[in-house]
Amino acid sequence: MQLPQCVNNMKNKNKRRGNEFGFNFFKMLVNFTGLRGAYGFLYIVCIYYLIFDLAAVKAAMAYIARRFPKDNFLLKYFHVYKLFVSQGKQLIDRYAATQNGKVFDITLKGYDEFTDLLKSGRGFVVVGAHVGSWQVAMTILRDLKKTVYLIMRPEDNPAVFESLKVGKSEAQIKCISPDGFLGGMVEATNALTHGGVVCFLGDRNYGFDTVGVKFLSAEALFPYGAFHLAACAQAPLVVLLSAKTAPEHYELDARKIFLFHYRKGSDKKTQLTAWVQKYAHALEAYVQKYPYQCFLFHDIWVKG
């Protein structure tokens, strides 16, 4: 399925910040000084990006302006700096977890409900977001003893795919590209039927259909494909959000587990909007608690 050009343009704009030298420098810091040594340098490096990477600042401002609506421009600028530092720390963690063998302490909220779901043997949908470190969260999916399918483009996260051995024959984590036949939805549906776990990032639409829901006091567009898939396949849907709560500790929240089904006689779009709104509510509660761990670096809000 051909994606619109605007999506391809967005893909190019969302290239990583920094260059190969910078990344290698931080990798060396992690190897020789540990996480905290690497974190320390971030405070200086992020000042550089704050001043000279205006595109990055602008990209962050869409979220910061809505999360901190009453703050003046200077304060918002400072919030952007804190967001950059937070993101930098989690990028360092991602490298440490996926390529340097670092094991983070990870706790799971909603442990009982989640394990009951695993024991049921049913396939289910997981919807995450660009908050915390979903890549660190993925490291626990390896241990689920279920086949996990990530709905994403391999080229968007090559390092994570390599470290998790995504798509390799011995791996339990596979990739379904939304650029594939019918957006990968046939494979995704089959996966659920066979008890697999299908994972989406619920705040990225890859150019597919969205609905407008309230998020941070304004209408924002979120994709509804994951919710539609869960309802049609009558599979539970888990909202899974991760947060860094200490230098070497992450908390995953899987307490929101939904079972959606379409009611006959009621408009499907209306039902989908209500379900996506639940996800947006969960995301909003998260960003109220962890304002500097929301890495939505593009404007998802409706203009006007």
Place this chain on the structure above:
Amino acid sequence: MQDEKEEQLKSIRKKLKELLVANLSLEGVKPENIKDDEILFGEGLGLDSLDAVEIVVLLQRNFALEVKDMSEGKKIFYSVNTLAEYVYANAKK
């Protein structure tokens, strides 16, 4: 034998059209108005990838069938005719 095959295909096509209208959001479309060679995705009926989810589910629930080979998927999901051929061929196995 050929007549029997054609009769069964006709019955499958009819059922598929009824299921498509009943399960997808096809406003103002009646099963009898859907042509056998109507293209399902993009043109024709204008279905999209999310409609594919519902088609996969209705194949599973009504015919106990699954499309496993994605390289064949484009051909199978091309039109009502090709979908019916797939149902007929796999229901026989």
